[in-house]
Amino acid sequence: MTIQIEMDGEVRQVELLQGEGGRYRASIDGEPAVDVTAVVLRPGVLSLHVDGKAYRCVLAESAEGTVAYVGGKRLPYRVDDPRSLKSRRSRHGGSEGPKPLSAPMPGRVLRVLACVGDTVEAHQGIVVIEAMKMQNELKSPKAGKVVQLRAEPGATVAAGDVLAVIE
């Protein structure tokens, strides 16, 4: 089978042929296939041998997607489903049009530093939220005008909540 995986900003094609007893032939982006053996030690923890080289591959799910940890590196990835182009398009919006400022983590709104109608610079502070006892200034994703402001001091916000929209 062939699986498309987006990792490190690139879409790669991984072709896997299953043999017996955890053996595979694997080829990336059409390059010559290599011998692979794989054993799952426990959920998410894989001992992988690629052409004799040994790797410990750990996979973990998080709110942002799946992440592979290999050789001390953290590699988030996404499996591309060729049938769905919608998800890809929405993730590659340019700097045109309105841009949301969303909370990167759950917390409490401490201060709002801008008003609706304000013209702001890119990276100008818009909202200050407090989480885990730290104050964090959320900055404007682009230069433009604040067209919406949904943050009020004292309000609790969840990760991903849109706090402001800059156009």
Next chain:
Amino acid sequence: MSLAQTSIRKILIANRGEIALRILRACRELGIATVAVYSDADRAALHVLEADEAYRLGPAPATESYLRGDLILDVAERSGAQAIHPGYGFLSENASFAEACEGAAIKFIGPPGSAMRALGSKTRARQAADAAGMPRTPGSVQGLASLDEAYAVAEGIGYPVMLKAAAGGGGKGMRAVSSRNDLSVAFSAAVSEAERAFGSGEVYLEKLIERPRHIEIQILADEHGNCVSLGERECSVQRRHQKVIEEAPSAVVDEDLRRRMGEAAVRLARSAGYTNAGTVEFLVDDDRNFYFLEMNTRLQVEHPVTELVTGLDLVHLQIRIAQGEPLPFRQEGISLRGHAMECRVYAEDPENGFFPSPGKITRLLQPGGPGIREDSGIYEGWVVPLEYDPMLSKLIAYAPTREAAIARLLRALDEYVIGGIRSNLGLFRRILSDADFQAARIDTGYLDRMLVESGSHVEASEDSNAAALIAAALFEGMRPANGGGANGSRSNASEAQPDASGWKNAARREGLRA
């Protein structure tokens, strides 16, 4: 055996996270029963799981749980605990709480309230330092009454200056001010942050020492007038005044400087009638002059590095001191051996402005092996609450030399995986591999400069990328096909086992696609 003759038979641990667990372990080793307390956010925390008894305090916010001294004393009385260990943070430096314990005939494992009042407030400590004849940074020795007074003090000592919360710690309520223009904003920010974090808005000003090293002396004092210093810890690797890496000994402290700093620290502790464990912090300039910074009247986060190089267990000693035993050694009996280094592992994202990253730990592989100590309060499946400090664990390496300790930490970091949330493990790889750090060319501004200079991206090698791609594809293949949705259940990919049915399902799906 002397350990069995303890007068304290049960200790309430008024804390959470790794330090609660660390204290709990010490109690176990001494044959002392433990009482844990917890907030609603911590019912499933490790310290609650491991304790002999555990009692709920209240809702998640610390002000309604871990800071409720009255509730904690109630629990102590109800459970029959003879002593309370406060850990660090929360009530550990609260003199009123220490006195309330005394009033309830429950031993507070720490200094008496009077010593805390004399040293715990940074402004009073500066007065005490003057009285003990210790060098300190120029600046105010009292809280600033107004912004005008702040301007006056700052003009007097000259910019740049540092604003600090008198009740502060961990960089909260602290602002560096480079010119008159910035003082007003920094002053109100520091006051409000101090008020929220410590319940006191008192701030003071001191001269900012350029590129100082942060070096601190651990002391221990018993209740019979004996006081010793246990050498230094260097904590110069900081971000926003929060320690990130600590080590012992310091690369710049020689025998003579260690003795002089140790004597100054002991003098200060004695002058305040201090008992139990404490830390005297200094700034050290390029010429190895040292200036008193503040005293922390509690056990420090970074105490393990001192434990490793002295061979002592500070929590055991705290408990022994609290039950009236004299220190089992004198100053001459203290010797340092080897090198220890600690990384503070936080739930935060160094690649994205160090935003806190609370949430569920979906995968956890912890390091081990020779010379590695991990003090942690986490487990796979634990949900890191957003209400508290985002520290997950302390990874500590001990080796014969500094170089070997660094190599050991790097090795352990490669073993360590915390999945599901972001952590700063990658940051430690960068610091420990940095030439300046390896040469001990560090000061309290080192890390901020390094972060600006080297950017945040870490290059992945093509080899490990290929392995990751194959692993990802394998797990995708094992993903159980879910009758419900076209994509199956994405959330379970990494839980899957490579069984035949997973592959059949994948093949079936593949067939559907073709």
